[in-house]
Amino acid sequence: xxxxxxxxxxxxxxxxxxxxxxxxxxxxxxxxxxxxxxxxxxxxxxxxxxxxxxxxxxxxxxxxxxxxxxxxxxxxxxxxxxxxxxxxxxxxxxxxxxxxxxxxxxxxxxxxxxxxxxxxxxxxxxxxxxxxxxxxxxxxxxxxxxxxxxxxxxxxxxxxxxxxxxxxxxxxxxxxxxxxxxxxxxxxxxxxxxxxxxxxxxxxxxxxxxxxx
Amino acid sequence: xxxxxxxxxxxxxxxxxxxxxxxxxxxxxxxxxxxxxxxxxxxxxxxxxxxxxxxxxxxxxxxxxxxxxxxxxxxxxxxxxxxxxxxxxxxxxxxxxxxxxxxxxxxxxxxxxxxxxxxxxxxxxxxxxxxxxxxxxxxxxxxxxxxxxxxxxxxxxxxxxxxxxxxxxxxxxxxxxxxxxxxxxxxxxxxxxxxxxxxxxxxxxxxxxxxxxxxxxxxxxxxxxxxxxxxxxxxxxxxxxxxxxxxxxxxxxxxxxxxxxxxxxxxxxxxxxxxxxxxxxxxxxxxxxxxxxxxxxxxxxxx
Numbered sequence: 142x143x144x145x146x147x148x149x150x151x152x153x154x155x156x157x158x159x160x161x162x163x164x165x166x167x168x169x170x171x172x173x174x175x176x177x178x179x180x181x182x183x184x185x186x187x188x189x190x191x192x193x194x195x196x197x198x199x200x201x202x203x204x205x206x207x208x209x210x211x212x213x214x215x216x217x218x219x220x221x222x223x224x225x226x227x228x229x230x231x232x233x234x235x236x237x238x239x240x241x242x243x244x245x246x247x248x249x250x251x252x253x254x255x256x257x258x259x260x261x262x263x264x265x266x267x268x269x270x271x272x273x274x275x276x277x278x279x280x281x282x283x284x285x286x287x288x289x290x291x292x293x294x295x296x297x298x299x300x301x302x303x304x305x306x307x308x309x310x311x312x313x314x315x316x317x318x319x320x321x322x323x324x325x326x327x328x329x330x331x332x333x334x335x336x337x338x339x340x341x342x343x344x345x346x347x348x349x350x351x352x353x354x
Numbered sequence: 355x356x357x358x359x360x361x362x363x364x365x366x367x368x369x370x371x372x373x374x375x376x377x378x379x380x381x382x383x384x385x386x387x388x389x390x391x392x393x394x395x396x397x398x399x400x401x402x403x404x405x406x407x408x409x410x411x412x413x414x415x416x417x418x419x420x421x422x423x424x425x426x427x428x429x430x431x432x433x434x435x436x437x438x439x440x441x442x443x444x445x446x447x448x449x450x451x452x453x454x455x456x457x458x459x460x461x462x463x464x465x466x467x468x469x470x471x472x473x474x475x476x477x478x479x480x481x482x483x484x485x486x487x488x489x490x491x492x493x494x495x496x497x498x499x500x501x502x503x504x505x506x507x508x509x510x511x512x513x514x515x516x517x518x519x520x521x522x523x524x525x526x527x528x529x530x531x532x533x534x535x536x537x538x539x540x541x542x543x544x545x546x547x548x549x550x551x552x553x554x555x556x557x558x559x560x561x562x563x564x565x566x567x568x569x570x571x572x573x574x575x576x577x578x579x580x581x582x583x584x585x586x587x588x589x590x591x592x593x594x595x596x597x598x599x600x601x602x603x604x605x606x607x608x609x610x611x612x613x614x615x616x617x618x619x620x621x622x623x624x625x626x627x628x629x630x631x632x633x634x635x636x637x638x639x640x641x642x643x644x645x646x647x648x649x650x651x652x653x654x655x656x657x
Binding site for chain 1: 524526527531638639642643646649650653654656657
């Protein structure tokens with residue numbers, strides 16, 4: 142079973158690269174949705190069946206695969222320009238840095254003192270590199286929607302890490318994380334709306350210039 | 355063994371232009387035309403070989419040596435890679451590097467032959483060719499390294515030796531990534547559509563076509579033939595990664611090899627029909643993606 146899980150994680154890592162390299166916001170949203178669905182399958186594959194696990198799987202697929210992407214797609218559809226046209230760091234350098242980060246996270250995970258049953262798994266390196274990819278997206282992009290996408294990637298990384306502890310982790314914690322995420326996305330959606338109303342664009346770099354109103 | 359080497363050499367010499375014909379036919383069918391006969395590339399090359407040559411007075415022996423060296427080099431590379439038989443005619447430890455740099459040598463001679471004409475136009479093409487080749491080479495090297503790690507051997511014959519299906523389940527993901535990366539590299543190296551349109555003669559878009567504008571007659575025929583052989587050899591590499599299953603019967607293996615080469619040609623034809631040529635500034639982007647794919651495959655193999 143762990144082999145299938147590893148293949149899913151490889152797929153997830155590839156999707157990170159797609160998000161890092163694509164300039165179209167709609168594509169990025171869809172890719173993150175696919176990633177969420179793939180990750181939702183992960184607990185079902187890794188662990189034995191239990192009610193609480195199936196809830197986690199179902200919640201993950203529903204929230205990350207459908208609800209949040211729908212909200213984001215609506216936000217993207219309302220934008221005038223549907224592309225990340227001018228990021229702080231270009232797409233190719235971001236891709237290359239993402240590749241380096243992935244390589245480093247594999248090296249790092251090899252040195253961590255993990256429990257023996259987690260030693261050979263892809264879970265830890267995949268988690269770290271997804272986290273880093275999310276951070277990269279947040280740091281290098283201008284638009285608020287892209288930053289939300291980066292936040293989602295980061296959260297996916299945390300979820301992968303959580304797979305090591307799922308059997309030990311009570312259901313409430315997982316549900317709390319998902320709820321947190323949903324609230325975060327709502328808040329960001331409201332902020333995006335406000336930014337657009339104020340500046341008629343969602344370029345967050347304009348927020349750095351303070352002025353009296 | 356001897357028959358295998360004989361069949362190997364015959365295929366490497368006779369089959370390549372057919373692939374170009376299949377690609378052209380596929381594109382024609384996709385566009386709703388009936389297209390040229392499948393053997394048209396053979397007729398073209400034969401026609402060119404019966405012509406005379408015109409040489410500009412500014413050119414030196416380099417201009418004439420360019421196509422000849424390129425052809426000799428890709429034919430040498432064809433001897434290093436196994437086709438249908440499990441063994442290549444020549445193999446030694448580390449011949450993957452030789453394979454890699456034979457292509458670099460062919461490219462170098464194409465470039466200096468183009469520069470030898472002294473036309474700025476061909477210089478532009480050479481600059482582009484050199485740039486994109488730089489970006490394509492690491493992907494090829496990464497995929498060779500990954501294969502070497504998987505098979506524990508540094509020669510192409512050992513690397514592409516047929517793996518069992520059990521290993522495929524373990525190493526399926528990295529192999530798929532290598533496949534994706536290598537397919538992009540094949541399209542780039544053979545100047546196929548997303549990178550370069552072999553049929554246009556527009557200054558702005560040309561990469562490879564520019565460099566051979568001054569060649570005429572037999573030399574131009576040799577260039578066309580060499581390009582076909584290059585496609586054939588790189589295709590063999592891709593096929594061995596894509597279908598790592600051997601039946602054990604020699605005849606069947608050769609048949610499978612030839613059929614999969616034709617299948618690859620059809621795939622390339624479909625790709626060309628479905629895609630438009632990329633803008634020149636976008637090409638490095640796609641090559642970088644191919645490199646990252648293969649590097650990631652290598653990373654997965656190394657863990």
